[in-house]
Amino acid sequence: MENVSSFVFELSRLNDSLETRQIYFGFALTTYAVTVFFNLTLVITIVWEKTLHQPMYVFIANICINGICGASSFYPKLLFDLLSDSSVISYTGCLVQMCGIYSYIFCEFTSLTVMAYDRYNAICRPLQYHAIMTPGAVGRFIALAWFMSIVETVIGAILTTRLPLCGNRLAKFFCTNWEVVKLSCIDNTINNIYGLVLMVLHVSQTLFILVSYVGLVRAALSSRANRTKFVQTCLPHLVALLAFTVSICFDTLFSRYSQIVPGREALHYALASEFIIVPPLLNPLIYGIKMQQIREPITRHFSREARG
Secondary structure, three states, X not given: OOOHHHOEEEOOOOOOOHHHHHHHHHHHHHHHHHHHHHHHHHHHHHHHOHHHOOHHHHHHHHHHHHHHHHHHXXXXXXXXXXXXXXXXXEHHXXXXXXXXXXXXXXXXXXXXHHHHHHHHHHHHOOOOHHHHOOHHHHHHHHHHHHHXXXXXXXXXXXXXXXXXXXXXXXXXXXXXXXXXXXXXXXXXXXXHHHHHHHHHHHHHHHHHHXXXXXXXXXXXXXXXXXXXXXXXXXXXXXXXXXXXHHHHHHHHHHHHOOOOOOOOHHHHHHHHOHHHHHHHHHHHHHHHXXXXXXXXXXXXXXXXXXXX
């Protein structure tokens, strides 16, 4: 594409007064700060507590780091635009934001799949668990999650950059691959096929998780100890999975089928961006509150700080 350095996209924005946008800015800034604080607290707790140096907690720390990366790809530009008179982003800036958001999505899918595999081995194959989930295996799984997400994102970005564009107005207030591809002046079949391949891949990961949970439920019903382990470690993972997949479905539906209703822009944009807002905020709460092994050291630390 020619003249990339001078090309800018016009992002959709809220047609509200500056005072109203300042209120939204306060909510967005608070949500961003809380998201980073909660996720960082869990990561630091897992790093410092030697009793948490186990595969499940390492995977949780990875989910939290990914949540920080995803939120940081979304909120800074949003906060800037809420206080600006216009919402524009350079072509390069749009690609960077797009890569950050999609890397977060793909890494989240793969990380949740790896966590399901870990829980399946812990409950259904307890005698072989430590032989399967060695420190080396855990490191390889995490590296695989990040490597796959980056490769998938880079390929999508390369396919998009080859397209000449016949417009510059995006129907969202952040950059997504589909919104850019829709502006193409030429046939974008290759992009659509690649998007279909990614969809099949990550739907397959979701199906793998669901199939593994069939085995987990059967194992949980076989003994009281397995039921306790299932409730303590698998339910938080299942809630996190549902929060993420439902959010992604919202984004897909709103991107492809929904029309913005005048006067309801804020609601529309909030639902369309739920996948980047809700999971990073909820994940540390789900795991931190539900899992006693994580909750206790956090509570102990803050109690000591309050007394001191």
